[in-house]
Structures are given as structure tokens and as C-alpha cells.
Amino acid sequence: MPTEPETDYDPDLGRKFIFVTGGVMSGLGKGITAASTGRLLKNAGFDVTAVKIDPYLNVDAGTMNPFQHGEVYVLKDGGEVDLDLGNYERFLDVDMTFDHNITTGKTYKSVIEKERAGEYLGKTVQIIPHITDDIKRRVREAAEGNDVCIIEVGGTVGDIEGMPYLEALRQFAHEEDEDDILFTHVTLVPYSKNGEQKTKPTQHSVKELRSIGLQPDVLVGRCSDKLDIDTREKIALFCDVPTEAVFSNPDVDDIYHVPLMVEEEGLDEYVMERLDIADEALPEDERENRWRDLVTQQTDGEVEIALVGKYDLEDAYMSVHEALKHAGLEKNVDVNVRWVNSEKMGDHHADRMRDADAIVVPGGFGTRGTQGKIEAIRYARENDVPYLGLCLGFQLAVIEYARNVLDLEGAHSTELDEETPHPVIDILPEQYEIEDMGGTMRLGANETDIEPGTLAAALYGGDSCTERHRHRYEVNPEYIDDLEAAGLKFSGRSGNRMEILELAPEDHPYFIGTQFHPEFRSRPTRASPPFVGLLEAVVGDDPHTAETEEVSH
Numbered sequence: 070m071p072t073e074p075e076t077d078y079d080p081d082l083g084r085k086f087i088f089v090t091g092g093v094m095s096g097l098g099k100g101i102t103a104a105s106t107g108r109l110l111k112n113a114g115f116d117v118t119a120v121k122i123d124p125y126l127n128v129d130a131g132t133m134n135p136f137q138h139g140e141v142y143v144l145k146d147g148g149e150v151d152l153d154l155g156n157y158e159r160f161l162d163v164d165m166t167f168d169h170n171i172t173t174g175k176t177y178k179s180v181i182e183k184e185r186a187g188e189y190l191g192k193t194v195q196i197i198p199h200i201t202d203d204i205k206r207r208v209r210e211a212a213e214g215n216d217v218c219i220i221e222v223g224g225t226v227g228d229i230e231g232m233p234y235l236e237a238l239r240q241f242a243h244e245e246d247e248d249d250i251l252f253t254h255v256t257l258v259p260y261s262k263n264g265e266q267k268t269k270p271t272q273h274s275v276k277e278l279r280s281i282g283l284q285p286d287v288l289v290g291r292c293s294d295k296l297d298i299d300t301r302e303k304i305a306l307f308c309d310v311p312t313e314a315v316f317s318n319p320d321v322d323d324i325y326h327v328p329l330m331v332e333e334e335g336l337d338e339y340v341m342e343r344l345d346i347a348d349e350a351l352p353e354d355e356r357e358n359r360w361r362d363l364v365t366q367q368t369d370g371e372v373e374i375a376l377v378g379k380y381d382l383e384d385a386y387m388s389v390h391e392a393l394k395h396a397g398l399e400k401n402v403d404v405n406v407r408w409v410n411s412e413k414m415g416d417h418h419a420d421r422m423r424d425a426d427a428i429v430v431p432g433g434f435g436t437r438g439t440q441g442k443i444e445a446i447r448y449a450r451e452n453d454v455p456y457l458g459l460c461l462g463f464q465l466a467v468i469e470y471a472r473n474v475l476d477l478e479g480a481h482s483t484e485l486d487e488e489t490p491h492p493v494i495d496i497l498p499e500q501y502e503i504e505d506m507g508g509t510m511r512l513g514a515n516e517t518d519i520e521p522g523t524l525a526a527a528l529y530g531g532d533s534c535t536e537r538h539r540h541r542y543e544v545n546p547e548y549i550d551d552l553e554a555a556g557l558k559f560s561g562r563s564g565n566r567m568e569i570l571e572l573a574p575e576d577h578p579y580f581i582g583t584q585f586h587p588e589f590r591s592r593p594t595r596a597s598p599p600f601v602g603l604l605e606a607v608v609g610d611d612p613h614t615a616e617t618e619e620v621s622h
Contacts, residue, residue: 085217085249085344086208088238090285092226092256092274097291098327099255100153102318103221104160105328106253108360109337111161114351115216119157120169120208121150123223124230128174129167131510139384143537143589144169147513152387153221155589159391160328162592168211173230176203196233204237205244216346226254226277239282248345254278254285255318258292258300266292266300268307275308286343287336288315295319313339325364325394325593359594363398371403372607375425377411377445379438389431389459392591396600400608411441422448426607427455427579430462432539432586436485443469450572450580455606457599458570458582460540464494466570466582467544470557484542493552495545511538517568517585523560524571524581524613528598534561536585543567543584574613579606 087106091099100121107117127133130141131149142155148167158165180203184194212218222238224231242250256271275285288310290296295317296304305312316334321327331337341347350356374393378386390406397404409422418441422428428449430442442462446469449456458466464482471480471493479486482494503509516535519525526532544552544559544567553559556576561569561583572580581599591597602612 084212084215085251085346086212086241086245087217087219087251087253087340087344088241089219089221089253089255090226090235090238090278090283091222091224092254092277093270094257095225097255097257098318099289100156100221101324101327102255102289102291102331103219103253104156105331106336106340107157107217107219108160108328109332110217110340112351112357112360113337113341114349114356115346116214117161117217117219118163118165118169118212118215119154119161120171120211120218120220121153121157121223122204122220122234123151123170123172124228124234125172125223126174126177126230127172128178129170129172135380135385136382139382140387141539142388143512143539143586145514145537149512149539151223152384153223155388155391156324157219159592162594168207171204171207171211173233176200176207179203197236200233201237201240204234205241208237208241217344226274232281235278235281235283242283248343251287251340251343252283252285253287253289255289255291258290258296258304260293266297268300268303271304272307285310286314287339289318289331289336290315291318293320323364323394325360329361329364363593366398366401368397368403369401370608371405372397372427372604373405373407373425374603374607375409375422375428375445376406377409377422377428377430377442379411379433379441381408381410383408386431388586388588388591389429392588392597392600393429393604395591395593395596396604398593399596399601400604400610402604402608404604409445411438411445414441414444419444425454427457427603429457429603430459430465431588432460432462434461434484439465439485443472447473450577453578455579455603456577456581457579457603459588460584460586463570463582463584464542464544466580467493467552467557470552470555471548474555474557475551482542491548493545493548494542496542497540500541510541513537515563515585517561517563519569520560520562523558524574524579524602525560525569527613528581528602530598534598536583536587537589538585540584574611579603579612 089099089103091097111117129149130151139152141149142152145164146166150170154165180199208220222234256274258266261267301315302312304315316336321330341350393404393406407421410418422445428445442465446466468480471477477491479489480491480493481489483492514535514537516533519532558571559567560571568584570582587597587599605612
């Protein structure tokens with residue numbers, strides 16, 4: 070295997086690599102296709118990890134508007150990344166690091182810093198080999214210690230910003246043994262007006278891919294229905310792949326059914342044969358089936374949860390949506406999440422909230438829509454509606470309580486009102502001198518100490534939990550004694566920082582808020598305790614006395 074003197078990586082890191090590209094249009098679901106493939110390989114006994122390549126110039130996703138890019142997902146080491154990393158963690162049930170997200174900003178920043186330090190010994194620094202070498206190094210290092218690494222290349226083939234990555238992939242294929250690397254290309258197969266599945270978009274997309282030296286080994290057609298055999302054969306003929314290498318990924322009711330669909334298509338078996346690892350896989354009767362059992366179980370009913378936020382976009386709250394679904398899997402109920410616009414509580418959105426079984430106020434930034442969220446919290450508190458507040462939802466619960474129980478008129482957060490007479494929420498002390506916005510919040514996994522005998526202790530089944538954070542503001546210590554004397558219990562703390570609040574069971578059936586984001590650690594096979602407790606309160610179980618097995622959250 071060729072070595073690269075310009076870099077210091079070990080070319081033997083990792084074993085097998087699956088590169089996933091997309092064509093025709095973005096948003097096809099190549100990330101879910103890749104994650105589903107990884108889930109099946111994991112079921113077969115392999116250690117699987119994933120890398121998401123984002124060709125944008127941002128160093129990370131931390132400063133991006135959710136309207137443009139969906140939620141910012143936070144990893145255990147504090148990396149602020151694309152929401153697709155959340156799908157990989159949920160499907161593979163692994164904890165990733167910031168190294169598993171490669172961006173153009175991160176890559177160029179690294180190369181430029183090396184150039185400024187004189188590490189290139191006077192050489193002209195260029196896209197090839199310096200940028201492409203850095204990309205390959207990052208992929209190999211992220212893959213270290215795993216049997217299979219799945220690398221999703223964001224965007225679509227032909228995007229100008231993605232060209233260095235595709236060139237790096239071409240070089241990667243040249244450097245690796247043929248059976249150690251596999252290229253999967255996901256394309257759109259639309260219908261014509263007369264109901265014919267059209268292959269021309271796929272043909273053009275593969276032509277674009279081949280023009281830069283990449284030949285796909287596997288083609289996955291995204292279509293509302295399964296691909297007809299004639300369609301598969303036509304794609305195979307014009308794109309120069311075997312017919313058995315063309316797979317369908319039709320629309321399904323729930324993304325957690327996609328692994329079942331691609332398994333039915335035989336994608337996992339073909340991939341294992343192509344990578345020469347089929348003989349190492351577990352026998353089919355010994356493979357993990359818990360995923361299938363969970364997502365195909367018969368449910369006993371359904372619940373309506375009001376998600377009160379300002380972004381009219383499901384992707385902006387993807388992890389919250391998924392965590393509610395995971396809790397539904399554990400409690401064996403269907404969860405219907407109804408969007409409530411916190412800016413429009415004066416019209417029918419308030420009625421939408423009142424008709425729900427429980428209320429969730431998620432995280433967020435800025436003043437827009439905050440008054441509507443506070444109204445929702447007050448309604449939940451005063452009407453015994455199960456409530457879960459996350460990050461900003463935790464802080465606004467403190468504000469609502471200070472205003473309406475302690476009668477602190479004008480109580481607020483200094484983030485939202487710098488002139489508030491009662492700053493019950495204030496900036497973290499270490500944030501005072503910070504000017505840069507990117508990557509400077511309190512980020513990543515931190516441990517919280519939980520007071521015994523509390524709702525939080527019942528939920529987590531122990532005296533501590535470790536959850537992920539993303540915030541600059543906290544409960545002002547000057548107001549904690551007064552808030553607790555009035556009945557607002559801070560049952561989780563990290564040093565002198567308030568992490569979990571709750572109301573006593575005699576005051577409310579379920580009212581809890583977390584400064585952290587428990588949704589980021591929720592999995593289909595391991596639902597987040599605060600979300601499970603919310604549904605327990607809805608379906609009639611008592612979360613205060615739950616005999617929850619101690620978990621490692």
C-alpha cells in the first residue's frame with residue numbers, strides 16, 4: 070500500500086470502507102441508507118462506525134441557522150455537528166466524536182495552519198496533494214479500531230465544493246485493496262406522468278461520477294415504490310454494474326423501518342460478499358433482532374405531545390422528535406408530535422397545545438417566541454399537564470416560576486433582556502470575556518449529581534447521570550434559595566450549577582426540566598429517562614416511583 074510522506078497517518082488504520090455518495094438532488098436519504106446498512110452490519114456482529122463529510126466552509130455546524138441546516142447535534146466531546154451524525158449514533162448505538170465529522174472549514178484550517186507553521190518546508194500548498202491527503206488521513210483515523218467505516222459524502226455529485234472530496238475518494242480507491250473499499254451511490258428514480266420509473270437521472274448522475282474516476286459498486290434507487298425488475302436491469306446496463314448490485318429503497322412510514330427494507334432487498338448480504346467479510350458474519354439465526362422486534366411491535370394506543378417552539382421545521386427538533394419516538398417504543402404507544410408555534414399562541418396554536426396530552430419546550434436561542442413558550446409552561450404547571458423542558462425550556466421554567474409564584478415582576482434571562490430587574494438566568498462566569506461565537510459554549514458530556522428520593526433519581530435509577538450540554542447561560546445562584554423555598558426543587562446539580570428542576574409529586578404529576586439535552590443520548594433500544602417519564606405520566610404510570618434500572622446516561 071503506498072505511503073504518503075506529506076502526512077503522518079498510518080495507512081493500515083481501519084479495515085473496510087464504504088463510501089456513500091448521492092446524485093440528482095439532496096435530501097434523498099443517503100444518510101439513512103448508510104445508517105441502515107451499518108445497523109445490519111452491526112447486527113451481523115461487526116464493529117461499525119461512520120464519518121459524515123460536509124463540504125461547507127463552516128468549521129462546524131455550531132453557528133448555523135436551523136432553518137438552513139436543521140438542528141445542531143452535539144457529541145459527547147462537545148463537537149457541534151450535522152444532524153446526520155445523530156442518525157448514525159441512533160442507528161449504530163455508538164458515541165461518536167468530533168473527528169467523525171469532516172468539513173471543508175476544518176480541513177482547510179488545518180492545512181493553512183500547517184503552512185503558516187512552515188511544516189511544508191517551502192512547498193507550494195495545493196488542493197492535491199495537501200487537502201486530499203488531509204481528508205484521507207481524517208477518514209482513516211476515524212475508522213481506527215473498527216471492522217467497517219461508512220463515509221457519507223454530503224451534497225450531490227457535481228457540486229463544486231465537493232470536488233476535493235471525490236478526488237480524495239478516487240485516490241483512496243487507488244491506495245486500498247479492491248475488497249477493502251466499496252462505493253455506494255444513492256439516486257432518485259422518479260415516475261413519469263404515465264407511471265413509468267425513469268432511469269435517466271440515475272444514468273446522468275453515474276456518468277458524472279465516472280467522469281471523475283469513480284465507478285459505483287452498488288446503486289440504491291430512491292423511489293416511492295420498489296424498483297421494477299426492468300428498471301433495475303436498465304440501470305445495471307447503462308451504469309455498468311451487475312443487476313444484483315441495484316437495490317430499492319422505497320418510501321416507508323418510519324425511518325426505523327429502512328433497515329428492514331434494505332435487509333429484505335439483500336443489500337447487507339451483497340455488501341458483506343463484496344467486502345469479503347461474509348464468512349466472518351454471525352449466522353443469521355444468531356444475529357441481533359432487537360431492532361426488528363422493537364420497530365414492528367404492536368402498540369397499545371397513541372399519545373399526543375405538543376412541541377412548543379419557533380422553528381416550523383421538523384429537522385430543527387429532530388433529536389427531540391426521535392427521543393419521543395424512542396420513549397413510545399419503550400412504553401409501547403404511538404407518539405404523535407404536534408407542532409405548536411410559540412409566536413402564534415394567540416390563535417389556534419394555543420388550542421393545539423391544550424388538546425395535547427403533554428407539553429415539551431425544547432432548546433433554542435434568541436428572544437423570538439419566548440413569551441409563547443413561557444405561557445405554555447405556565448399552562449402546563451397550573452393545569453397539571455405533564456411537562457418536559459430542555460435547556461431553554463428549563464431556563465424558561467425558572468423564569469415562569471419566578472414571575473408567577475415568587476411575584477418577581479420582569480424576571481428574565483440576561484440573554485433575552487439585559488435590563489431585567491431580576492436576572493434569574495445569567496451568563497456563565499467563564500463566558501464573560503468570550504467574543505467568538507463558534508465552539509465556545511459549555512458543550513458536550515458533563516456529569517450531574519442527583520439528589521436521592523427525587524423524581525430525577527427515580528427516572529435515572531441512580532444518584533448521577535452524564536448528559537450533553539449546549540448553553541451559555543445558567544440559573545443565577547442568587548435566586549436559588551428563594552426558588553427552592555417556594556417549591557421549585559433543583560434535584561440535579563453539577564457543582565454550583567443547577568442541572569435538573571422538578572416539582573414535588575403532590576404539586577404536579579410530572580414537571581421536570583433539564584439544563585442538558587437528554588435527547589442527544591436517546592436511542593431506539595435505550596430511550597432517554599426524562600422522555601420515558603413523560604410518557605409514563607401520560608399513560609397513567611407513576612414516574613415518581615418507577616423502578617428504573619440504573620442506566621449509564
